[in-house]
Ligand SMILES: Nc1ncnc2c1ncn2[C@@H]1O[C@H](COP(=O)(O)OP(=O)(O)OP(=O)(O)O)[C@@H](O)[C@H]1O
């Protein structure tokens with residue numbers, strides 16, 4: 558059952574620029590969906606159209622069956638939005654901001670609920686602090702608490718981890734999974750394939766205002782999420798030993814580097830056996846690193862005729 562359906566959506570800004578081109582998208586109840594695309598692709602425009610912040614030029618958007626224009630109040634109360642640009646009242650406390658935000662949506666006060674989300678976002682010990690005294694990552698979590706204050710069924714996170722450090726990023730991913738466990742449908746945007754891979758069940762790729770592909774994560778990663786493992790050898794080798802044939806290794810021209818290509822989502826990616834095989838063949842390794850297809854490489858693969 559779709560909780561969000563977008564039909565033939567177009568958006569041309571006042572200056573004449575067409576930011577969205579005939580977008581069609583269905584989001585299932587309870588899923589985590591990542592919208593992946595480079596700067597200027599149209600991610601924020603699409604989210605803003607769904608949330609009623611900008612007006613579509615044509616097309617239809619239904620949230621839980623309600624039309625976002627005709628039934629604006631109903632759809633808006635089903636939606637929580639964490640915008641890309643952080644906007645909060647710097648002088649207000651965390652506790653007041655989140656409770657106030659709930660009130661804006663006409664919900665009766667529920668301190669127990671607000672306490673729960675503030676705790677879940679690890680902000681409880683900051684609840685009486687003014688927003689201006691928080692770090693950037695904490696402010697972003699306050700924005701999430703605000704967006705959840707009125708118990709929305711769909712949460713939009715527009716680049717939730719922009720400016721968030723690596724360890725907090727992991728916490729954020731974990732929190733998003735918890736929200737999903739509470740039954741919230743989540744749509745997030747990101748520039749990073751690895752982030753989409755970590756967080757989402759389904760991924761849509763948007764470029765130049767067009768959705769190029771929507772696919773289950775595992776399928777997409779199978780198609781596009783190839784990784785390469787590069788092994789710098791202690792000593793050059795004459796050739797790849799026959800025992801390592803199954804890995805289809807590529808030997809560099811200087812014979813001092815081996816490259817193995819694998820699908821990143823396969824649990825059984827063959828790396829452990831490869832390393833054991835190298836050791837058994839007496840090949841010493843000096844250094845090791847991995848590379849993942851970049852967004853640019855993915856676009857090239859997606860648009861090239863097959
Ligand atoms: N108010 C506006 N008026 C005119 N053009 C706009 C406006 N807002 C956005 N655009 C243009 O629409 C295109 C899509 O912008 P949008 O903000 O949706 O991209 P995005 O995918 O969110 O990018 P980013 O990853 O940088 O956040 C861009 O070319 C942008 O310049």
Ligand SMILES: [Mg+2]
Nearest residue numbers: 600601641715
């Ligand atoms: Mg954006």
